[in-house]
Amino acid sequence: MIHLQSLSKRFQRPEGGWFHAVDDTSLSIAQGEIFGLIGFSGAGKSTLLRLINLLERPDAGRVIVDGQDLTTLSARQLRQARQNIGMVFQQFNLLANRTVAQNVAFPLEIAGWQKADIAVRVGECLEVVHLTDRADHYPAQLSGGQKQRVGIARALASRPHVILADEPTSALDPKTTQSILSCLQEINQRFGVTVVIVTHEMGVVRSICHRAAVLDQGRVIEVMDVAAGQVDANTDLARSLLEVA
């Protein structure tokens, strides 16, 4: 489903020199998988996620999603491809002047859907995240967990094959975190959407991921299998992440 091949991304440091956020990294994520990217701050996990929909352009390497190398696409083709990749953010990034329903409708307006189809689809998505009764509220009137569920409904709206989630629960309390995670899990199971989730908490990995990559200094140092809540860690770093959790 997603093949990242020898990806590198570096940023210029303000004080001069370069910071290698992602350093010659390859990774394959299978269709229907919930895949975790875990590591400490600055390990490059968010950058790696943002390379998947080319919010960051790699300095080297290829990004293949759904059999399409995104790095070779024109601006217009890339916009088309992005409509097939939903994204959920730590800070929700909802449009403050739009209601819940209008926020979920937003990606569909962008994709050029008909008004009637949008209304139907928005209803379906709000049902999935249990926010039907909040359709006409504005984001400012919602709790953090509700905002994130709007974010998930919005990511789901255009029926994407992939959802990228960038620390979706880091701004939320533990109980809300669980409800958001089960929401993502439900979407994965019901619709077969591949989910890539960035987190610094092993608890998140344990709770919903099938596999997870451990990142350190821009490199994948281990890909762990997660089965029945058991994380199989081989490297010291992965074990230290387990201890923190």
Place this chain on the structure above:
Amino acid sequence: MDTVTLNAIWQDLSMMGPEIAQALLETALMLGLGLAAALLLGGPLGIVLYLTRPGQLFAHRGLHGVLGWLVNLVRSFPFIILMVSLVPLTRLIVGSTIGPVAASVPLAFAAIPYFARLVEQTLREIPRGVIEAAEAMGASPWQIIRKVLLGEARAGLISSLTILTISFLSYTAVAGVVGGGGIGDLAIRYGYYRFQTDVMVAMVLLLVIIVQVIQYIGNRLAHRLDKR
């Protein structure tokens, strides 16, 4: 003041009724044309200034620098000097340098960069993440401008327009003195040159009321549009 003088003042003013109405119309015309130019040209200029900022969608140091420099240049002119130096241009565009339409040319010239800066500042308040979310959904630059930038900043833009309107109401008074007409001109002609202080006071009061009304409408509208 006793009733006799009050009556005299009232009689003075009511005799000037048609002239005041005419002055109001002229002021409205100057303001309307100036603001229309600011919206149509200054608005897009402000959006370009914002989008070419470092880290934004069309980050372009050179273009941003040049446009910013031009905006500052026009804004550094004292309005009265700008007006005088634009006389040839005004004659070219309007065919005359007298009257409210002619006075609108320098007003527009001053309002465009002023509004552009206000728009740029207002747009900067939109969180970068919201724009990024739209990019991630595959929004085109045009969709981002229309639906994200203008949609999210709409309350701030209304407030900016309110500030612009009030500032330029007082600019129209200056433009009026060199032949544009309007309320400010009326106040100067009667109140200052002909020592009819009551006319001056009445005109200033009229301006005070207009400013209060504009601000009130602007506040109400901005508040209604702001769901943040």
